[in-house]
Amino acid sequence: AAALPDVADAKARRKPRKARPRSVDVVVVGGGLSGLTAARRVAAAGRSVVVLEARDRVGGRTLNHDVAPGRPVEAGGEYVGPTQNHVLNACREMQIGVYQAYFKGDSSYVADGQVTRYQGDIPPAALDLVGLQDLLSQVNGMADSFRVGEPWGHPQAAELEGQSVDSWLRSRGLLMTPRVHELVECLIEPSFGASNREISMLLFARFVNGSGDEQHKGTVERMLGGKGGGQDSRILGGSQLISLAMADALGAARVRLNAPVRRVTQAGGRLEVVSDAGTWKARKVVVAVPPPLAAAIDFQPVLPAEHRMLLQRSPMGALMKCEAVYDKPFWREQGLNGSAVVAGGYPMKVIFDNTPPEGGPGVLFGFCGGDSWRRFSGLPVRERRELVLRQFAKHVGPQALKAKDYFDMDWGREPWSAGGPVAIPSAGTLTGFGRWIRRPHGDVHFAGTETADYWAGFMDGAISAGKRAAREVLA
Ligand SMILES: Cc1cc2nc3c(=O)[nH]c(=O)nc-3n(C[C@H](O)[C@H](O)[C@H](O)COP(=O)(O)OP(=O)(O)OC[C@H]3O[C@@H](n4cnc5c(N)ncnc54)[C@H](O)[C@@H]3O)c2cc1C
Numbered sequence: 001a002a003a004l005p006d007v008a009d010a011k012a013r014r015k016p017r018k019a020r021p022r023s024v025d026v027v028v029v030g031g032g033l034s035g036l037t038a039a040r041r042v043a044a045a046g047r048s049v050v051v052l053e054a055r056d057r058v059g060g061r062t063l064n065h066d067v068a069p070g071r072p073v074e075a076g077g078e079y080v081g082p083t084q085n086h087v088l089n090a091c092r093e094m095q096i097g098v099y100q101a102y103f104k105g106d107s108s109y110v111a112d113g114q115v116t117r118y119q120g121d122i123p124p125a126a127l128d129l130v131g132l133q134d135l136l137s138q139v140n141g142m143a144d145s146f147r148v149g150e151p152w153g154h155p156q157a158a159e160l161e162g163q164s165v166d167s168w169l170r171s172r173g174l175l176m177t178p179r180v181h182e183l184v185e186c187l188i189e190p191s192f193g194a195s196n197r198e199i200s201m202l203l204f205a206r207f208v209n210g211s212g213d214e215q216h217k218g219t220v221e222r223m224l225g226g227k228g229g230g231q232d233s234r235i236l237g238g239s240q241l242i243s244l245a246m247a248d249a250l251g252a253a254r255v256r257l258n259a260p261v262r263r264v265t266q267a268g269g270r271l272e273v274v275s276d277a278g279t280w281k282a283r284k285v286v287v288a289v290p291p292p293l294a295a296a297i298d299f300q301p302v303l304p305a306e307h308r309m310l311l312q313r314s315p316m317g318a319l320m321k322c323e324a325v326y327d328k329p330f331w332r333e334q335g336l337n338g339s340a341v342v343a344g345g346y347p348m349k350v351i352f353d354n355t356p357p358e359g360g361p362g363v364l365f366g367f368c369g370g371d372s373w374r375r376f377s378g379l380p381v382r383e384r385r386e387l388v389l390r391q392f393a394k395h396v397g398p399q400a401l402k403a404k405d406y407f408d409m410d411w412g413r414e415p416w417s418a419g420g421p422v423a424i425p426s427a428g429t430l431t432g433f434g435r436w437i438r439r440p441h442g443d444v445h446f447a448g449t450e451t452a453d454y455w456a457g458f459m460d461g462a463i464s465a466g467k468r469a470a471r472e473v474l475a
Contacts, residue, residue, distance in 0.1 A: 028288060
């Protein structure tokens with residue numbers, strides 16, 4: 001023990017040596033699906049590349065959680081579906097399997113304390129269905145009125161961006177009953193991590209418009225649907241496996257963890273990227289991080305004001321996933337598939353069966369976002385667990401109270417995501433500054449799911465944006 005101070009003193013006396021900046025062709029900022037995809041493309045073209053990732057892991061908004069040894073489920077991004085060709089191809093390339101989510105049996109609709117079983121995507125909301133159908137057809141119409149990824153091209157773009165989903169529903173009059181408002185919140189809260197009054201109709205239409213591919217028009221049904229829709233399938237081994245496999249293929253030398261990037265300077269065709277893990281020189285930089293975190297990087301020269309405004313006015317939603325683990329998915333024996341739509345009064349608006357493909361342990365999860373997040377997420381974990389289990393018990397029965405484990409993942413409290421699932425540009429931002437979304441700043445290029453045309457906000461959009469940014473820097 002007596003030797004310890006000497007060692008410490010010797011260390012203190014040693015002058016810190018300034019590490020020489022390393023040089024690569026391309027620095028990628030952010031080791032989520034988008035950044036890793038860009039890096040793979042750059043490496044495949046024979047150029048040198050390094051991914052600088054702030055966290056001690058890759059995958060960003062995707063995160064696996066083991067509910068039993070070797071049985072991961074997702075605590076972040078999870079589902080894939082038809083027309084999400086980029087993520088499905090990435091799985092194929094990485095030899096990762098995809099399987100259909102569990103749809104056998106009935107879903108549950110919880111309203112006024114009553115539980116009704118139903119099949120398909122639309123809950124049996126009686127008279128309120130008229131209002132709901134009206135909303136779907138109106139939004140599909142809006143989404144069909146502009147070129148994909150360019151919502152500012154809608155003939156009434158400014159008007160639609162000035163209207164929140166909430167004020168638009170009110171403008172439709174008696175058709176939109178209080179129950180329709182609640183049901184729409186069940187669509188909006190999990191999709192955006194925000195409430196009806198926080199999302200503009202133009203932003204909603206932009207997401208619907210992108211829920212397809214070059215051959216298939218985007219529709220609300222595909223964006224929000226289960227079988228055949230965006231929630232059709234899951235990824236064997238959990239969605240974070242895609243990023244883990246990509247990082248593995250790139251190798252540790254090309255993926256630096258614990259390396260938050262603070263400054264990007266460019267002068268005379270050369271760039272310098274300063275991170276907590278050292279400085280890199282590069283010819284090109286790809287920034288593949290959520291907009292508020294891109295806004296926090298010190299770009300020299302500074303970004304054009306319009307681009308800065310776009311990033312600053314695009315905060316992230318607030319969303320958490322609350323999950324309970326049981327010995328087995330006991331609800332399946334009752335002919336239930338575990339899914340529920342819950343109108344009013346509960347922290348979680350939609351619930352899904354998250355059981356691993358082996359069939360156990362049984363897992364249920366619910367989304368808590370927007371106003372529900374603001375009420376619930378700050379509670380102590382003991383209270384969160386109790387509220388969640390009580391809510392699960394409502395539709396699958398009292399056995400739900402006897403969970404063997406509970407965990408939740410609060411993306412609103414993750415500094416390196418700044419929220420989730422996606423950025424939600426405030427009113428006036430898409431029409432005012434949206435055109436800057438993919439515009440390079442000198443030799444700095446922008447990726448990340450928010451910059452995609454199709455499936456922006458989803459894993460598919462993250463991957464297509466990474467490919468597009470790689471094409472730009474390789475051009
Ligand atoms: C709860 C939840 C549920 C979701 N459900 C689905 C779903 O079912 N299906 C679906 O397709 N999508 C879903 N998503 C969305 C999906 O996860 C994201 O669209 C996608 O993962 C985003 O990938 P990305 O690479 O664009 O960004 P991110 O995953 O956010 O990656 C960005 C990376 O950059 C890092 N970073 C940030 N700042 C810096 C910095 N300054 N320096 C270095 N590194 C930095 C971050 O740590 C992160 O790793 C969900 C998301 C959440 C949160």
